[in-house]
Amino acid sequence: xxxxxxxxxxxxxxxxxxxxxxxxxxxxRMKEQDQVEVxxxxxxxxxxxxxxxxxxxxxxEKEVEQFVQKMPRLVLILPFLKxxxxxxxxxxxxxxxxxxxxxxxxxxxxxxxxxKKEASKVERWSRICKEAAEQSMRLSIxxxxxxxxxxxxxxxxxxxxxxxxxxxxxxxxxxLKNVDIYDTINLMVGPEGGFTKEEEIYFExxxxxxxxxxxxxxxxxxxxIFLSSIVRYEYME
Amino acid sequence: xxxxxxxxxxxxxxxxxxxxxxxxxxxxRMKEQDQVEVxxxxxxxxxxxxxxxxxxxxxxEKEVEQFVQKMPRLVLILPFLKxxxxxxxxxxxxxxxxxxxxxxxxxxxxxxxxxKKEASKVERWSRICKEAAEQSMRLSIxxxxxxxxxxxxxxxxxxxxxxxxxxxxxxxxxxLKNVDIYDTINLMVGPEGGFTKEEEIYFExxxxxxxxxxxxxxxxxxxxIFLSSIVRYEYME
Numbered sequence: 001x002x003x004x005x006x007x008x009x010x011x012x013x014x015x016x017x018x019x020x021x022x023x024x025x026x027x028x029r030m031k032e033q034d035q036v037e038v039x040x041x042x043x044x045x046x047x048x049x050x051x052x053x054x055x056x057x058x059x060x061e062k063e064v065e066q067f068v069q070k071m072p073r074l075v076l077i078l079p080f081l082k083x084x085x086x087x088x089x090x091x092x093x094x095x096x097x098x099x100x101x102x103x104x105x106x107x108x109x110x111x112x113x114x115x116k117k118e119a120s121k122v123e124r125w126s127r128i129c130k131e132a133a134e135q136s137m138r139l140s141i142x143x144x145x146x147x148x149x150x151x152x153x154x155x156x157x158x159x160x161x162x163x164x165x166x167x168x169x170x171x172x173x174x175x176l177k178n179v180d181i182y183d184t185i186n187l188m189v190g191p192e193g194g195f196t197k198e199e200e201i202y203f204e205x206x207x208x209x210x211x212x213x214x215x216x217x218x219x220x221x222x223x224x225i226f227l228s229s230i231v232r233y234e235y236m237e
Numbered sequence: 238x239x240x241x242x243x244x245x246x247x248x249x250x251x252x253x254x255x256x257x258x259x260x261x262x263x264x265x266r267m268k269e270q271d272q273v274e275v276x277x278x279x280x281x282x283x284x285x286x287x288x289x290x291x292x293x294x295x296x297x298e299k300e301v302e303q304f305v306q307k308m309p310r311l312v313l314i315l316p317f318l319k320x321x322x323x324x325x326x327x328x329x330x331x332x333x334x335x336x337x338x339x340x341x342x343x344x345x346x347x348x349x350x351x352x353k354k355e356a357s358k359v360e361r362w363s364r365i366c367k368e369a370a371e372q373s374m375r376l377s378i379x380x381x382x383x384x385x386x387x388x389x390x391x392x393x394x395x396x397x398x399x400x401x402x403x404x405x406x407x408x409x410x411x412x413l414k415n416v417d418i419y420d421t422i423n424l425m426v427g428p429e430g431g432f433t434k435e436e437e438i439y440f441e442x443x444x445x446x447x448x449x450x451x452x453x454x455x456x457x458x459x460x461x462i463f464l465s466s467i468v469r470y471e472y473m474e
Binding site for chain 2: 067068069092095096097135136137138171172173174214215216217218219222225226229230232233234236237
């Protein structure tokens with residue numbers, strides 16, 4: 001069943017986004033009394049459509065019980081990458097349970113995002129996340145955020161891991177295995193050229209632990225997918 | 238350093254494929270005495286180039302010691318999918334350590350590959366695997382194989398898992414955790430519409446164990462990437 005995320009609730013009715021109404025009417029060509037699922041504040045409701053060709057009212061029928069795997073809050077910290085790679089990471093990361101994408105400037109990043117373009121980029125990336133969240137039946141839409149003040153990373157809650165190609169001893173498995181379940185896991189991935197030495201030292205000072213992902217070389221856009229897969233696996237029953 | 242896979246060895250020299258010679262001369266524009274890495278029978282050799290504009294001889298200088306993670310032989314069994322999804326799976330699966338891609342016909346697969354096109358498709362897919370293997374510095378190129386006789390799946394060695402959306406109790410983690418290290422893990426993934434009931438029964442009779450991947454819904458092309466990531470993780474030190 002098609003799933004949408006509500007923006008607000010008025011008694012027995014949900015408000016959706018304008019482009020969701022367009023999607024219901026024009027893309028899905030739904031009719032009176034057709035049913036959709038609507039997510040609101042982490043709960044799922046079965047709804048039926050009324051006045052499709054006028055206001056389009058989305059009426060709540062009942063709450064639907066959910067069976068969802070418990071996962072820590074997963075925050076992916078990334079450099080700016082080329083558009084196609086970013087899109088890929090947002091889509092697949094959302095499917096695999098990332099809750100927040102935090103983009104920060106990094107020395108070796110070949111893409112330098114201008115500040116005046118930030119808002120439109122974040123809007124575009126958030127739209128990719130929203131669509132992937134609907135398709136993969138998630139209960140939340142991940143947030144996308146740009147942080148240019150890298151010192152603020154010290155304020156992140158939960159455990160903070162930095163995926164380093166320099167680290168030889170401590171694998172990510174060592175860390176995820178040997179600790180209790182975290183509420184939040186922050187995973188930082190570098191650009192194609194890796195972190196600079198100064199960056200690794202700087203981020204360690206901000207509380208990040210360097211970990212190795214093993215001996216296999218992966219493309220930069222594969223790393224976040226690998227990471228979100230293994231966190232999902234580690235927290236599987 | 239650029240890496241190639243040799244097809245044969247003559248005393249102190251390796252033979253590469255014709256398109257590798259083209260790649261060295263025309264794409265990389267390499268010169269006399271430039272160095273490349275060559276993989277042969279699972280070992281890596283530092284080599285230098287001689288007679289670049291004539292025969293192009295690839296002379297062995299020394300063997301290079303490798304640090305590679307021990308992994309079971311990972312076989313992914315897949316339906317025919319749309320071209321773009323297949324390409325994606327071959328590329329990312331190779332990066333993450335898949336050793337064999339085994340394609341079989343499945344009921345709900347929307348793509349029906351004609352037998353006369355098989356050879357050219359397998360050649361194309363093998364080329365994608367070869368390039369991904371070079372880029373990710375692997376020691377082997379995965380094989381791509383089509384098996385139209387599904388009864389032959391009974392003959393596969395190692396453990397055989399079928400990723401089922403019907404299975405609720407047994408997760409893939411239950412299985413990978415509670416058994417000794419396998420030599421070979423065969424993982425079967427269904428098409429967009431899932432396996433038919435008859436298929437699940439049929440494959441169970443051929444020795445496959447049904448497992449759940451948890452409650453999250455993933456796109457069909459994400460599943461093999463998730464699977465190869467978690468196997469790599471499970472066997473990480």
